[in-house]
Amino acid sequence: MARLQAPRGTEDLLPERIPALDFVFETCREVFGRYGYREIRTPLFEETSLFVRSLGEVTDVVEKEMFTVARGETNVTFRPEGTAPVVRAYLEHNLDKVRAFQKFFYMGPMFRFERPQAGRSRQFHQVGVEALGSASPLLDAEVILLAHRCFQALGLANYRVHLNTIGDAADRERFRAVLKAYFTPLMAQRCADCQQRLQRNVFRMLDCKVAGCQPSNRAAPHFLDHVSAATRARFDQSVAILAGLDVPHAVDPAIVRGFDYYTHTVFEVRCHDLGARDTVCGGGRYDGLIEDLGGPALGAVGFAIGVTPTLLALEKQGHPAMRPAERGVPILVAPVGAADREAAFLLTERLRAAGLAADTDYEDKSLKAIFKAADKRGVRLVVMLGGDERARGAVKVKDLQSGAEVELPDDAALAAGLRSRLAPAAP
Numbered sequence: 001m002a003r004l005q006a007p008r009g010t011e012d013l014l015p016e017r018i019p020a021l022d023f024v025f026e027t028c029r030e031v032f033g034r035y036g037y038r039e040i041r042t043p044l045f046e047e048t049s050l051f052v053r054s055l056g057e058v059t060d061v062v063e064k065e066m067f068t069v070a071r072g073e074t075n076v077t078f079r080p081e082g083t084a085p086v087v088r089a090y091l092e093h094n095l096d097k098v099r100a101f102q103k104f105f106y107m108g109p110m111f112r113f114e115r116p117q118a119g120r121s122r123q124f125h126q127v128g129v130e131a132l133g134s135a136s137p138l139l140d141a142e143v144i145l146l147a148h149r150c151f152q153a154l155g156l157a158n159y160r161v162h163l164n165t166i167g168d169a170a171d172r173e174r175f176r177a178v179l180k181a182y183f184t185p186l187m188a189q190r191c192a193d194c195q196q197r198l199q200r201n202v203f204r205m206l207d208c209k210v211a212g213c214q215p216s217n218r219a220a221p222h223f224l225d226h227v228s229a230a231t232r233a234r235f236d237q238s239v240a241i242l243a244g245l246d247v248p249h250a251v252d253p254a255i256v257r258g259f260d261y262y263t264h265t266v267f268e269v270r271c272h273d274l275g276a277r278d279t280v281c282g283g284g285r286y287d288g289l290i291e292d293l294g295g296p297a298l299g300a301v302g303f304a305i306g307v308t309p310t311l312l313a314l315e316k317q318g319h320p321a322m323r324p325a326e327r328g329v330p331i332l333v334a335p336v337g338a339a340d341r342e343a344a345f346l347l348t349e350r351l352r353a354a355g356l357a358a359d360t361d362y363e364d365k366s367l368k369a370i371f372k373a374a375d376k377r378g379v380r381l382v383v384m385l386g387g388d389e390r391a392r393g394a395v396k397v398k399d400l401q402s403g404a405e406v407e408l409p410d411d412a413a414l415a416a417g418l419r420s421r422l423a424p425a426a427p
Helices: 018-034 049-056 060-065 081-090 135-152 169-189 193-198 204-207 212-220 229-244 308-315 337-354 365-376 387-392 413-424
Strands: 045-047 068-072 074-078 102-112 123-132 159-165 250-251 263-271 279-285 300-305 331-335 358-360 381-385 395-397 405-409
Touching: 018 102, 018 123, 018 135, 018 308, 045 049, 045 081, 049 060, 049 074, 049 081, 060 279, 074 159, 081 102, 123 135, 123 308, 135 159, 135 229, 135 263, 135 300, 159 229, 159 387, 169 193, 169 204, 169 212, 169 263, 204 212, 229 250, 229 263, 250 279, 263 300, 263 308, 263 405, 279 308, 300 308, 337 358, 337 381, 337 387, 337 413, 365 381, 365 405, 381 387, 381 413, 387 395, 395 413, 405 413
Parallel strands: 159 250, 331 358, 331 381
Antiparallel strands: 045 074, 068 074, 102 123, 123 300, 159 263, 263 279, 279 300, 381 395, 395 405
16 A cells, blocks of 8 residues: 655645744744734635635636635635735724724745645745735835845845836726737737736736746836836835835836736845745735725735745755754653653653653663663753662752753752753853
8 A cells, every 4th residue: 555645745844844934933923023013813715706806817826726625605715825814804804994004914824736846835834914004105115124124033145125116006007008019919929828818917928937938028118117206206215215224125127926916016035045936025015905805995015925935045045943953852851760660750740840841751761772862852951760869859960961960859949950950051
């Protein structure tokens, strides 16, 4: 019988890898808190219509990549991204009426049916923010700055923010005509998907990844050359703020982002150590989405950090948090002989009840083997309990870091004594 394996495009996060994942989550959580963002957790799946309405029917995600389940009249999709669910929750719970301007962050798995490759899976984690209820260009700058601060705090190097503006509805309508006029005589060079996109959503042609479409995309007109003076002014304001705060950035006319809900500022954070697929974060403003989903006409802006590409980039850069590690307990109670095992178990439980992380041997190992295993697990203190120690009402404690060994009374003060030995030395 064939051995069972995880589904293609997914992975098991083994205990040794969890600390690296937690490092990203906990670091970003701390940064988000400094900026006043509060955590929100939405379901892993939503009504399919939510993503069709928000992302647009003519997008690769909706047309090719959604995990959708239909049961009777129920049609749900495992969330391919986090923005639409957050906006849906904001409106469903009338948060716009409580206080229109709200700042949220989320962390968790997303799902897309893509071809698995390095840095890209069918189940993947994102960390994201959504600032809802404001059209201020200052908020665009804050959100981009927030992504920068996260990567700074993570210790990522060699990254840059690439940003552009795709304007408001009027800008987009003008530019739609410009793009159609440009692409129409070139359609023989374009892929089958682009043949459909010309009429259904010409902007998606700029986002096409097919190699044969790249030359005409690189030569295509730029949004920046066709937006209104007001649109250009608000974009320039955000760029100037980022420059003044020393955020590594570049204005990049090729940035358009792939979802229909984006307006005005769009951006990606790229880490050059990742090679061709170098995007670790993407986002932008989406002023029409709240209204499109049945709410008031309010502005919004956000981003999502891809946890997997971020971890890959940190690993390539030799970040210490990426080294596989066993998150073990600092104290191991070692029975000297077979007759001491139950007493060692009960002592271990006493230490746990006193708030210490401790473990004992459950494999009937010799004392020598217990010490060897303790060293591999990163244990700091081995508490030895044998017949002689029990008779004296004491334990022997060996510090595997310093090699020092002491005898301590096995009394109510034992936990405090062990805790003091685990504390870092005063400078």
